[in-house]
Amino acid sequence: MSDSRPLPLGEIPRWDAEHEVVVVGQGVAGGAAAIEAARAGADTVVLERMTRGGGATSLSTGITYFGAGTEIQRACGFEDSVEDMEDFVALAAGEQADPERIRLYCEGSLDHFQWFRDLGVEYKATFIEEKTTHPFTDDCLTYSGNEEAWPHSARARPVPRGHKPAREGEAGGYLMEAVLRGTLEAGASVVNECRAERLVVDGTRVVGVAARREREPFLVKASRGVVLATGGFVFNDEMLAKHAPHLIQCNYKVGTAGDDGSGINMGVAAGGEAINMSEGLVLNAYYPPASHLKGVLVDGQGQRFVNEDSYLGRTSDAILTKADGCAYLVVDDEIHGRTQAFHKLAAVEGSFEELEKALDLPTGSLVRTMTYYNEGAARGEDPLFHKAAKYLKPLVEPPFGALDCSTDASFFGVFTLGGLSVRATGEVLDAGGEPVPGLFAAGRCTAGLCREGRSYASGLSIGDGSFFGRLAGRAAARSEPWS
Ligand SMILES: Cc1cc2nc3c(=O)[nH]c(=O)nc-3n(C[C@H](O)[C@H](O)[C@H](O)COP(=O)(O)OP(=O)(O)OC[C@H]3O[C@@H](n4cnc5c(N)ncnc54)[C@H](O)[C@@H]3O)c2cc1C
Incomplete structure (x- = not known):
């Protein structure tokens, strides 16, 4: 495993680039963070290790969990409210979930839906009757979790909340293209083929990122904050064996090579805590x-x-x-x-x-x-x-x-649900519950909204990453500058 220990400021010979907010990873969480940080007026850059952003989000079906009475829900004849949504999301998020995140997510859902529409993502006002996992058509609304299934159905009024963008087949690429476009339109810059390896610290404060760009060192100052949005760790066998050994029997990793836990390791090495690390979503x-x-x-x-x-x-x-x-x-x-x-x-x-x-x-x-x-x-x-x-x-x-349907005879997909402990607003927390100064995180590299695979609903990953990515971007943009 590569060295994730933070680099003391004194060992930095020079900065290759200087920005207020540095976002690491350009999936939906990093994209959302960058858009909001830039819109809040911060000079923002995104470092992305691949030749193009998108991450696991761009491979995904693109289903996003919205509710509280979206235009699509209403047009399809379904009534929903913040309270009904909260009842269900609390069940879906699991017993270890953060009630504050659940409340914010449900209260902000209509606004969040509009945020995607404003980026240009289209949704068709159609309901998918038949229970499915990957709708092949460009239809939209689906029961994407346990809403209609016992025991959830007995504890929260069933309402469909999975919203798939209006594209046939997997629609995550289409959704991500809107986010990538929106990032540039918001004024953030993007550096591709740039892999963050270590955080740079001044004492306990995170002040930059030590990356490698086309194999050369690339040191980027972040005067306000770094937002880690690097995805999960399902592609890191060592981390899986250590934290979630029962998931190793799953024979298909759902994600990209970027899901190697690099952001989690950098965050932990800088003082953050990783929690919920044994949990994953398993899919047969x-x-x-x-x-x-x-x-x-x-x-x-x-x-x-x-x-x-x-x-x-x-x-x-x-x-x-x-x-x-x-x-x-x-x-x-x-x-x-x-x-x-x-x-x-x-x-x-x-x-x-x-x-x-x-x-x-x-x-x-x-x-x-x-x-x-x-x-x-x-x-x-x-x-x-x-x-x-x-x-x-x-x-x-x-x-x-x-x-x-046995694990040794059929296809078992898996991705991880554990990661950095964060406030709903994105500040990475240490083991004592105190923020690590200058460090923020969102998406699959955090222990996010949903903490249990067995209660998960499709759409909660993109929904969580984008919603709390936005909050993390804003929090980083307004954090006290370091100089
Ligand atoms: C086939 C498939 C279908 C899915 N369907 C759905 C669905 O319909 N709805 C849903 O909610 N979820 C779905 N998911 C899960 C969901 O897509 C992901 O959990 C979620 O999009 C993760 O978002 P993210 O921004 O945290 O990570 P990602 O989208 O993976 O983005 C992380 C980015 O960080 C980059 N990166 C990583 N490490 C570094 C580094 N050190 N330096 C620089 N860059 C780095 C990566 O290259 C990547 O671009 C699906 C996943 C797959 C694979």
């Missing part, structure tokens, strides 16, 4: 097709362990933590379809007895599970996990198949 997409939500997910003992209609962050976490990584989705011919992750059928048999034997499950286990499930489904009930009635269908017509 056995739906779409939505018909698979009518299937029955069992573990290696033939037992159900979660309601199958939950958001995939919850079901995938349950496969890892409750089913020890071994799970099958039992389907019949009518509901079986091809998944985007190309799940394979572990077995197809004419009865549950035969299926149980083919999967090597304990004798009688699957038969009992399916008998009990089918009895409930026939009454429109799921007494164990309260799956929504629209997904309850007795599976009685053979043949029956078992889609292999």
